[in-house]
Amino acid sequence: MKILVPLKRVADPDNANKxxxxxxxxxxxxLEWKPNPFDEYAVETAxxxxxxxxxxxxxxxxxxVVTFGPKDSETTLRAMLGTGADRAIRxxxxxxxxxxxxxxxxxxxxxxxxxxxxxLCGKQAVDxxxxxxxxxxxxxxxxxxxxxxxxIESEGDKALLVxxxxxxxxxxxxxxxPAVVSVDLRIVAPKSVKSVHTPATHAYPExxxxxxxxxxxxxxxxxxxxxxxxxxxxxxxxxxxxxxYELPPARKAGVKVKDVTELVTRLKTEAKVV
Amino acid sequence: xxxxxxxxxxxxxxxxxxxxLLFEQFKLxxxxxxxxxxxxxxxxxxxxxxxxxRFVREVLGPLNVVGDIEGCKIENGRVITPTGFKDAWEKxxxxxxxxxxxxxxxxxxxxxxxVQIMLEELMSGANAAFNMYPGLAYGAAEVVAHFGxxxxxxxxxxxxxxxxxxxxxxxxxxxxxxxxxxxxxxxxKNVDGSxxxxxxxxxxxxxxxxxxxxxxxxxxxxxxxxxxxxxGLTLFIVPRLRHDxxxxxxKVNDVAVTALEHKMGINGSATCVLTFGDNxxxxxxxxxxxxxxxxxMPQMFVMMNAARISVGVQGLSVASAAYxxxxxxxxxRKQGASMTHWKDPTAPRVPIIEHADVRRMLLDxxxxxxxxxALALKLTHHQxxxxxxxxxxxxxxxxxxxxxDLLVPLMKAYGSDQGFRVCETAIQTYGGAGYTRxxxxxxxxxxxxxxxxxxxxxxxQSMDLVGRKLGQAGGANFQAYMGDVQKFVAANSEHATLGAxxxxxxxAAEALSGSAMRLLMWFQSGNVSMVPLSANRFLEMMSELxxxxxxxxxxxxxxxxxxxxxxxxxxxxxxxGKVQSAIFFARNTLPGVAFKAELLAMEDKSPADISDxxxxxx
Ligand SMILES: Cc1cc2nc3c(=O)[nH]c(=O)nc-3n(C[C@H](O)[C@H](O)[C@H](O)COP(=O)(O)OP(=O)(O)OC[C@H]3O[C@@H](n4cnc5c(N)ncnc54)[C@H](O)[C@@H]3O)c2cc1C
Numbered sequence: 001m002k003i004l005v006p007l008k009r010v011a012d013p014d015n016a017n018k019x020x021x022x023x024x025x026x027x028x029x030x031l032e033w034k035p036n037p038f039d040e041y042a043v044e045t046a047x048x049x050x051x052x053x054x055x056x057x058x059x060x061x062x063x064x065v066v067t068f069g070p071k072d073s074e075t076t077l078r079a080m081l082g083t084g085a086d087r088a089i090r091x092x093x094x095x096x097x098x099x100x101x102x103x104x105x106x107x108x109x110x111x112x113x114x115x116x117x118x119x120l121c122g123k124q125a126v127d128x129x130x131x132x133x134x135x136x137x138x139x140x141x142x143x144x145x146x147x148x149x150x151x152i153e154s155e156g157d158k159a160l161l162v163x164x165x166x167x168x169x170x171x172x173x174x175x176x177x178p179a180v181v182s183v184d185l186r187i188v189a190p191k192s193v194k195s196v197h198t199p200a201t202h203a204y205p206e207x208x209x210x211x212x213x214x215x216x217x218x219x220x221x222x223x224x225x226x227x228x229x230x231x232x233x234x235x236x237x238x239x240x241x242x243x244x245y246e247l248p249p250a251r252k253a254g255v256k257v258k259d260v261t262e263l264v265t266r267l268k269t270e271a272k273v274v
Numbered sequence: 275x276x277x278x279x280x281x282x283x284x285x286x287x288x289x290x291x292x293x294x295l296l297f298e299q300f301k302l303x304x305x306x307x308x309x310x311x312x313x314x315x316x317x318x319x320x321x322x323x324x325x326x327x328r329f330v331r332e333v334l335g336p337l338n339v340v341g342d343i344e345g346c347k348i349e350n351g352r353v354i355t356p357t358g359f360k361d362a363w364e365k366x367x368x369x370x371x372x373x374x375x376x377x378x379x380x381x382x383x384x385x386x387x388x389v390q391i392m393l394e395e396l397m398s399g400a401n402a403a404f405n406m407y408p409g410l411a412y413g414a415a416e417v418v419a420h421f422g423x424x425x426x427x428x429x430x431x432x433x434x435x436x437x438x439x440x441x442x443x444x445x446x447x448x449x450x451x452x453x454x455x456x457x458x459x460x461x462x463k464n465v466d467g468s469x470x471x472x473x474x475x476x477x478x479x480x481x482x483x484x485x486x487x488x489x490x491x492x493x494x495x496x497x498x499x500x501x502x503x504x505x506g507l508t509l510f511i512v513p514r515l516r517h518d519x520x521x522x523x524x525k526v527n528d529v530a531v532t533a534l535e536h537k538m539g540i541n542g543s544a545t546c547v548l549t550f551g552d553n554x555x556x557x558x559x560x561x562x563x564x565x566x567x568x569x570x571m572p573q574m575f576v577m578m579n580a581a582r583i584s585v586g587v588q589g590l591s592v593a594s595a596a597y598x599x600x601x602x603x604x605x606x607r608k609q610g611a612s613m614t615h616w617k618d619p620t621a622p623r624v625p626i627i628e629h630a631d632v633r634r635m636l637l638d639x640x641x642x643x644x645x646x647x648a649l650a651l652k653l654t655h656h657q658x659x660x661x662x663x664x665x666x667x668x669x670x671x672x673x674x675x676x677x678x679d680l681l682v683p684l685m686k687a688y689g690s691d692q693g694f695r696v697c698e699t700a701i702q703t704y705g706g707a708g709y710t711r712x713x714x715x716x717x718x719x720x721x722x723x724x725x726x727x728x729x730x731x732x733x734x735q736s737m738d739l740v741g742r743k744l745g746q747a748g749g750a751n752f753q754a755y756m757g758d759v760q761k762f763v764a765a766n767s768e769h770a771t772l773g774a775x776x777x778x779x780x781x782a783a784e785a786l787s788g789s790a791m792r793l794l795m796w797f798q799s800g801n802v803s804m805v806p807l808s809a810n811r812f813l814e815m816m817s818e819l820x821x822x823x824x825x826x827x828x829x830x831x832x833x834x835x836x837x838x839x840x841x842x843x844x845x846x847x848x849x850x851g852k853v854q855s856a857i858f859f860a861r862n863t864l865p866g867v868a869f870k871a872e873l874l875a876m877e878d879k880s881p882a883d884i885s886d887x888x889x890x891x892x
Contacts, residue, residue, distance in 0.1 A: 075317065210332075210333075
């Protein structure tokens with residue numbers, strides 16, 4: 001199976017207090033970048049689908065990671081090559097002159113060129129929280145899609161049985177490949193992904209795998225191609241314009257209430273929630 | 275019933291400082307991508323350190339307190355390590371962080387040693403006790419890699435470097451600690467060429483464990499009829515389980531773990547009493563074969579540098595963790611009002627970091643931690659240059675090797691002594707909370723104490739410095755070192771903002787030179803009894819000079835960088851911090867060097883003069 005995983009780097013959420021706004025623009029100098037966690041889960045899922053979990057050194061298929069960003073976003077791609085992806089593509093853009101729609105249209109062109117069996121993406125990026133690239137891409141491609149996957153079972157690499165997390169439980173959908181699937185947090189639980197190569201009894205460690213030193217060293221030799229955005233889409237103008245940014249107001253100190261009666265009263269009269 | 279210990283990570287490290295040292299101060303980039311470091315570029319180094327950090331925080335860090343509270347136990351004659359250690363061992367070797375700088379010949383990645391040492395700081399800082407097991411295996415494997423016969427190398431080296439088999443170093447005996455030469459463990463040659471080993475070793479770290487399928491002991495023992503003292507010692511390979519020539523394991527080898535020590539710290543590390551040959555059935559072979567009988571000490575000496583550097587780095591690692599935790603706490607804990615309205619009970623309570631004395635403690639810790647890290651990098655960068663220039667520029671390689679030899683005792687002793695003191699200061703910064711188990715610093719402090727004791731007590735280090743290293747190569751190494759310091763002073767004593775501090779460094783350098791001359795004079799004039807009385811002090815002076823020098827070098831680099839860095843960028847604060855560390859150290863520690871030189875010149879002999887009885891009459 002060949003899988004394409006779009007990947008975005010986001011400002012390290014642990015250092016969120018360093019984000020500054022200047023004249024209506026985010027100041028990105030000195031931000032520490034991390035791969036968007038949901039995209040990391042997508043890469044982990046792609047790796048699990050293309051290997052025997054008990055012998056992860058050989059890949060049974062191909063995992064291609066794609067990012068949109070400036071030259072230094074290649075670090076994020078290399079890190080993914082270090083965890084086991086085979087190949088990387090960087091679509092050359094700035095960090096902020098694109099929106100989800102531009103990305104989806106450019107990805108469509110890329111998918112038509114690369115012809116993967118599956119596009120796996122994170123359900124959303126934790127910076128803008130837009131959560132639309134996967135859905136738009138499926139629409140543009142005319143492919144089936146399943147969103148917020150918490151489990152995936154490969155059926156002979158012809159179709160996937162996707163467990164979608166919905167209110168009150170899980171819905172199981174069968175999607176025929178090729179398809180677009182976006183993943184949620186629980187996809188990286190030990191037994192969430194069942195590939196045709198891995199014994200059913202195998203349990204992965206919780207979470208995404210560590211990059212081993214030898215794989216980091218080998219990553220340098222793996223192909224990393226650069227593509228111009230204009231070569232993928234003739235219309236690269238973002239439809240969404242960001243007018244201004246504001247930091248959330250600092251949280252106010254809480255109040256202590258005497259007893260339950262007061263609590264209920266205040267919830268009624270002040271917070272108006274009951 | 276004891277409740278299960280909560281495994282949470284408290285470790286954090288300063289990667290920005292590591293990258294500053296590697297790439298801005300010591301310019302590792304100049305050695306990368308070439309010669310022995312062909313496969314390594316800046317990106318591989320950065321990714322390794324970053325990924326290694328993620329690994330230690332997720333895998334080793336959470337087990338630090340688990341190991342401390344659970345400790346180790348003996349069941350059915352075997353040591354059981356704390357919960358999670360075995361899993362962590364497997365993950366560690368799968369990830370490859372222990373085999374980074376090992377030659378590809380033995381399954382390693384051939385990284386610069388300086389990069390490995392940064393990973394050592396991360397592993398040890400996250401869990402010093404755990405890191406003892408792979409650390410000892412590594413040290414033992416290095417000895418065999420260096421001196422073993424081809425067959426021994428084939429059997430042991432890759433298995434031990436790769437974590438399949440563990441390893442130990444068995445030197446200490448009940449009556450032979452610092453005085454290794456009085457070891458009594460014996461070895462008798464058998465007709466089949468093997469040796470029968472018999473004796474008791476104590477305090478053996480990782481002397482037994484359940485992490486790997488075998489444990490390979492390196493045992494210092496005396497072959498029957500060999501001379502007394504260190505000259506008659508041979509280093510034996512004694513596996514816990516015997517094996518055939520392909521490494522297939524067989525029966526047990528009459529090595530028994532008879533007790534575990536109950537200790538102040540590093541409780542997750544099993545400190546064992548081992549008896550060899552209680553049933554006269556313990557077999558060993560000399561490292562390097564029969565030709566190397568009685569060569570045990572020279573073999574140990576070759577490996578000693580690496581082991582001593584590691585212990586100094588243990589001190590650094592725990593101190594850094596203690597500092598960064600104390601810093602975090604100081605920003606959160608509110609207590610008292612600001613100095614400006616300290617009498618007003620309604621004034622807002624401020625975080626303790628706003629109090630002058632807390633800031634003093636924090637800056638003191640910052641300077642020491644960063645200074646010792648710089649010392650570790652200076653030393654290992656010299657080591658990397660030895661590797662780099664060997665065979666192509668032997669003069670350069672020799673100069674660098676000389677500096678390594680000279681700086682090793684400083685790294686071991688100053689790193690461990692000050693590491694412990696930083697931990698103590700970290701507790702003081704917290705106040706009462708620091709003394710409790712709710713915060714990690716009391717454990718750091720307990721763990722850190724051992725570093726000044728094992729691998730040669732710090733007094734042994736200072737005697738190595740004044741007795742061997744100062745005069746090594748006819749004094750050329752020390753002269754080259756003084757030359758390097760003086761070159762820096764000459765180039766920077768008129769520096770626009772740091773000139774005054776650089777001059778303090780110059781004064782300290784002169785004082786140290788004077789003290790070195792005095793030591794030499796004592797040796798020559800037969801006043802040798804003054805030497806051990808002053809050795810620790812001299813080591814401390816030289817360490818302070820070195821740290822002061824390296825911190826000022828950082829400050830000079832930082833001042834230049836500040837001219838072009840974007841004020842919005844966090845690097846601005848980083849570089850400003852560098853300048854402040856250096857100024858603080860130059861003003862608060864460097865002047866003490868000249869003062870200590872005066873003390874040394876006083877030739878005080880009172881510790882020698884006082885009678886044993888006069889110490890106390892109880
Ligand atoms: C937790 C732990 C782990 C250890 N791990 C190992 C291990 O894996 N393998 C191993 O072989 N050993 C190990 N050791 C032993 C350790 O190396 C010794 O404890 C150390 O070398 C000191 O020896 P000693 O304890 O016998 O003290 P002693 O040698 O009795 O020293 C006591 C004091 O006297 C001083 N002193 C001794 N001789 C002199 C002298 N000639 N001149 C001046 N002062 C002197 C010392 O500096 C010290 O202050 C370990 C010890 C501990 C506590």
